[in-house]
Amino acid sequence: MNLVERSAQQSAGEFAAVRGEAPASLDAFARAVLGTIAEPGDGVLGRVIAAVGAAAAAEALLAGAPAERLADAVGAAGGDLDEREAESGLARWRPRLDHGDFVRSLAQAGRVGARLIVPGDACWPSGVDELGVHAPIGLWVRGRSDALDGRVPTIALVGARAATGYGEHVAMESSAGLVDRGFAIVSGGAYGIDGMAHRAALASDGMTIAFLAGGVDRFYPLGHESLLSLIAQTGAVVSELPCGAAPTKWRFLQRNRLIAAASGATVVLEAGIRSGSLNTAGHAAALGRPLGAVPGPVTSPASAGCHRLLREFDAVCVVDADQMAELAGRATRPGATTRDPAAAGAVGSRPRALAADTPGARSAVDDPDAIRILDAMSSRRPRELPEVARRAGLTVIEAMAALGRLEAEGVVERRPGGWLRRRAG
Template identity: 75%
Template sequence: MTRLQQAAGRSAVEFAAVRTGGEPTLEAFARAVLGLVAEPGDGVLGRVVGAIGAIDTAESLLAGRSAADLVERVVGAGGDLDEREATAGLDRWSPRLDHGSFIRSLTQAARVGAVLLTPADPAWPRGVDELHVHAPLGLWVRGRADALSSAHSTIALVGARAATGYGEHVAMEASAGLVDRGFTVVSGGAYGIDGMAHRAALASDGTTVAFLAGGVDRFYPLGHESLLARIVQTGAVVSELPCGTAPTKWRFLQRNRLIAAASEATVVLEAGTRSGSLNTAGHAAALGRPLGAVPGPVTSPASAGCHRLLREFDAVCVVDADQMAELAGGGNGTGIGRRPALGSSDGAGRSPDADRTIGTGSDDPTGVRMLDALSTRTPRELSDVARRAGLSVPEAMSTLGRFEAEGIVERRPSGWLRRRAG
């Protein structure tokens, strides 16, 4: 019996209590394990899984196989992995192999009635496969598991949290009009534009899907707990992160790639120059998906991001539900074809500049993850910071050294502390 089979046996009761897209399988169990050990969008893990499969990958981690052995397996299967990448990857993933945490996550998933979807399930949203090695290993869903299946036309409506009355009015009209045309409205569940898009879809008896940056057992933001609970009744709340996982800035940025990939088109309704919705637009453009932007008053800082999309990034100007539906193919799921990607592609379905092209403040992904992992009140040891960030200890040490020189963090006898701003 393999280590993975032994682990599945130890977790059989908890895993059996989790509804899945089909019968619980060793493949689904392996993907649940891998989802626990890696941060979203880990391209190295994606390459390993793509070459040798989720079961063999999880077995390699549980059995404590060496970096050299992992490289031999991946290369032997026709994949691409060098020993340096394998060593760094194992250093990131292995500290998170915690059976107790896994059991608690499965228990929480069962408690809230979560569904684990894998790529083998008919309800799997095929659009996310275009993320290639950055695609999610699995998706945890509360609500209708088929809400994002290819049988439905989908469109993402995103925008600023600090929305104006103008932006919320446009979002309300657009969302209601799109569900009347048969679209499923996809967004991020946040305050402002996202929340209005979800509420208008529900008010029009339509289907809406919210992607979260943490586990589906802990609705975020807290002020939208009742809204997200309503979405579960007729649509779905989705996350690639296991239950019990807290949202972080890095996970919000990675969540945005799923919003873009799961939708036939993305429309930015209102956004300032630093809005996170521009990150979603960057992912849509990198995937070659239709991208629309709604113009606003030229004097409004809340629309400056939309105007930049129109001026510099070839977004299509859209002003109502008819034009948004046309952008996405009219509601029949056909789309209007792929748009040229902004910037060069890394061959993995995602531009290397997807986070930087439009300037959303994510110029240093590793730095973002490190700051997420640090506390401003409690010093944390280096190994703990690295585990929380999903990085190897050498990677964490390098970034902390740079941050210390810049005065962003400080080292104390008991560990590392993030300095308070100001």
């Protein structure tokens, strides 16, 4: 019996509870383990799993296999991973291995009724597989785990938290109209546009799905706790992060890729020029999925991001549910998923440039490590380098390099007790 099997046996009760009727599977168990040690979208882990499978990847990690052996195993299975990559991967994953944490997370999932779904399950949303090595390892679902199984067409309605009355009106009309046309509404559960899209879908007895940036045991934002509970009753609240995981800036950005990938089309209803919903739009375009934007008054800064999508990213101008349904319909015709592949490629090469709506994040948007480091830091309590690295899911060397860049920008500072994030302003 190897280490993964032994671990599975040790937490068999907790694991059975989160897999529902699904047959016990070492692959699913290994994915649950790996989901706790890597940040979302870790492409190195994605390549390891693609080559040797989740169970072997988890075994190598639990057994403390040297980097050379991991790289060789991936190579032998036809994958591509050099020793340096294997080393840095192991260096950032290992500090997060904690059997106690893992079992507590499983138990918490069981308590709130969350289910784990993994690739190969009938209800797995095949659209997210197009993320390739950045696809989620597994998804935690509260509510209908079959909400994204493809039988109901999905459309993402996203937008800014700082919505206007106009934006909320459009969100409400669009969401209700799309429900009437048989669509399930995917969004991010946030205040503003997202919340209105979810609410209107619920009010029309439609199905709606919220993707969260943290564990599904803790509904975020707090003010949407009852909304998200309602969503979980008839639709689904979904996250790739295990229960207990806090939402961070990095995880919000990665969550956005899931919204885009799980939906037949993405429509930005109202967004300021730096709204995070433009990041979702960038992912949709990079995936070659239909991307729509609702125009608004040019005098309204709350629509400036939508106009930018129309102007620079070849988004389709959509003004009502009919046009949004037509947009999503394009996705069903093979080879007609985007108006202009060249334009989609252009967006794909710079999706991150569209993402930034928190202070200080402007310089970091082209620097994923910096985003994760800032997520991992406190502005009140200094943290030592290894602690920052573990929280960020990075190696100590990667963390040090990113901290150096952020220190040069004056965003973080070295203190006797460790590193401190400087307050904005």
